[in-house]
Amino acid sequence: MASYLRILLIAILIASIGILTIYSSTYQKGTKLWQQQILWVVSGMFAFFIMSNFNYRRLWDVTYFLYGFVLILLLLVSLLGVVRLGAQRWLKFGGFNFQPSELVKLIIVIFLSRYFSKKSVDDVALLSGRLGIFRGLILPFIFVAIPVWLIIEQPDLGSGAMVLFIFFAMFYLAGVKLRYIFIFSLIIILSLPLFWQILRDYQKERLLVFLNPNIDPLGAGYTLIQSKIAIGSGGFLGKGWLAGTQSQLHFLPESHTDFIFATLAEQWGFWGSAILLSLYYLLIREGFLIAQRTSDYFGRLLALGISLMLGIQVFINIAMTMGLMPVVGIPLPLMSYGGSSLVMTFISLGILVNIDKRRAVF
């Protein structure tokens, strides 16, 4: 089966599971969130088809423009942004709330892919092997750090950290000399205490609570405890469709957004959540396979970056619901309720498909 069909099918499957889960956790309130999500999925599929036919090499040309555009968007958010849940992350666009940080992730991936590859049909060899420390490490870091800083200021520590993560991984994949990576890690570790000071109180609380949720069982630890209860009480077979007490009786907060995985795990148990994880794994693996198949280095880095982006996000979100990572506001791609993330994911998948389509060119 053609790769793009596989990707499309898996994505739609996951998105449908997402809609069903959103339904299960919100139908009682009478809100039409799940119908909204269907609209988003349809729009996403549209975007997917558009991007899968859009020559991804054109992205190379417009990289810097995109970078600038995203910076402006981020600045706009900090000036005009809609405040929701104590964070200023959204821009209002005629009835829709759009979260630029989702776009930023993709743009950074594109940016780094271009930075570390060379535009030439003939010379597709890696550029980065010959880069010195300034051009190999510090410069790209600065380029990435600016939007990351803006994101963290929103505050959205989760997305910011994720972008750094992606940077790190792409850095590695781009073939930069190992000692640069080593130096980079060292710098990060040494600057952690400084980092701690910069954190806001609630973010510090989240980290402490992550280490021991029972410090504040009715406050910061509540969500985490309820999430664990939800996941654990699913058992092997789950409690059954629409029968998850944690989500139905609203013990679990954010059950249709950040903690949607726990909602699913409660209703479908181990077998259901394992299937979902396998679906995600297949999707990401598909991305990596595409990266391996193409000989265009820009395309390869792009494919790797997109797959990584998805993989890291899935991992962080699920780990967070199980208490393996501190609570950060990262949605589960294709499942969590929210248009920005959904459409961006479909766009990224579209780019993946296009990379695969064009690999024969090289």
Added chain:
Amino acid sequence: MIRIKIIIFTITCVFLFLVLNLFYFEVVKGNKFKELSNKNCIRILPQEGGRGRIIDRQGIVIVGNELCYDVLIMSSDAKQLDKTLMNASRVLGTDFKNLKNTFKGSLTASSIPMALAKNIDLKKAIALEELKPDLNGIIIQPRPQRGYPYGRLACHVLGYLNEIDRWRLTKLADYGYKTKDIVGFGGLEEKYDYYLRQEEGGLSMEVDHRGRFVRTLGFRPPKSGKDIQLTLDVKIQKIVEENLSGKVGCVVIMEPYSGQIIALASWPNFNPSAFVTKSNSSIYDFLNNPEAPLINRAISAAYPAGSVFKLVVATAALETGKINLSTTFLCTGSINVGKQKFSCWDTHHEENLRDAITHSCNVFFYRTGLLLGAQAIHDYAVKLGLSRGTSVDLPYEESGFLPHPLWRKIYRFKNWLEGDTVNLSIGQGELLVTPLQIARMMAIFANRGRLVTPYIVKTIAGQDVSNYQKKIITLPIKMSTIDSIREDLRNVVADPSGTANVLSTLSVPVSGKTGTAQAPPGQPHAWFIGFFPFKSPKFVICVFLEHGGSGYRATLLAKQIIETMIQEGIL
């Protein structure tokens, strides 16, 4: 290329890590989390059943259950709470602040409904129920409560109820008793608590994260305890208690052939409903009263027997052949044993056994006792059921005490002297008996030679339990002895010079024996034991007045009781 492979490998490991964790959470620890999720959303509203009732032999309910109403509140959000408490306080007539404090004070977990007010008026309960839409989270819970329609009647036989104490809890935990259970103390409530106990049932309901009721999950109906039917007769008990009231002592009326207890009263008494309504001042009074109203004097206290013990001596002497019906002794008012003088209460001249019993002559029995010897007296006393418990189905029965030479040697390191025998022969000395034992002894003469086991409970939950009592023993005593003593006892009443002659005016032929037991430093104890009607006795009666003066007093009381019984048409 290899870096890609490493990354792919890392990602695979990461996903496996997630799956393993999922497995751990959902499969390995699944049950624990299931429990936690249940704790979140399930609440239990317990409902009590009724305790078993206690019924008399005619079917009249002596102790039953009444419906009382508690006000419970399911704590929910705070805004509603104040409004709810405000409305509730208006209806209940209590201060809003008091209610709020009670609420805050007993707020243990937000999961359990708590009591705002207990045992409220029916009218208030109805009023609150009508206002239910305005009172969010208030539940009017009906609950059965022990009711005593006859007040203090037979309180010693019944016992009272209270929260279980630690000592009992340690012993009974295996039988399903929990902390805060209500159990019986003293009397039948204690002895038959296991049968009287009710089983709790309840409603289990699902609530949401705000504690709001979502739906009912299940209902288990509570089970009532088992009813107990007694051999007691409320009518006769009432007569007895009315006449006994004001005099410290007890009265036992028993059926001589079966051992069924018809009436058992002890004074001073207490009010069992004080423990139910938790009226602390009354309870305090009961517990601290020096006259010990909580003690059942018929079984839990042992006293010197006095002249009623003479029947034992008489039986022993006749059986062993130490005397016969024509043996006489001269009573000059006293005898000397060694240097000690032992007196009789009157000068009786020549007395045979019949005269001695009729006039209750001490000297006759001194001499008889000396002939018998203390050991023989002891042995016959034991045969007649003294010195050990009667196995009646009430708790805290004393077994009394019977001295004998060996005991004296071993426990007191002294020799038994003849003076002790003399004392023993008229029921003084270290001898101690309970009124119920004496009543049982009297029954031997009433039923012509059988030792019965007294009992009070006839049926439990409709099932006859009298078979489980000890079997009636036919004593190895000659019928001639029994008949002779029976006649003597009839003579005590019929003969004008008999000590119980006052009873002869009754239309029913009574027979019996009086007793005046010395009990220094106070007044002597007054005994009267008897049975009636003479030919085929229906009742054995034992009247005991603690420090009541001479036996005459007890006889008078017996007369009053029997008179009233005749009036009421019982005889």
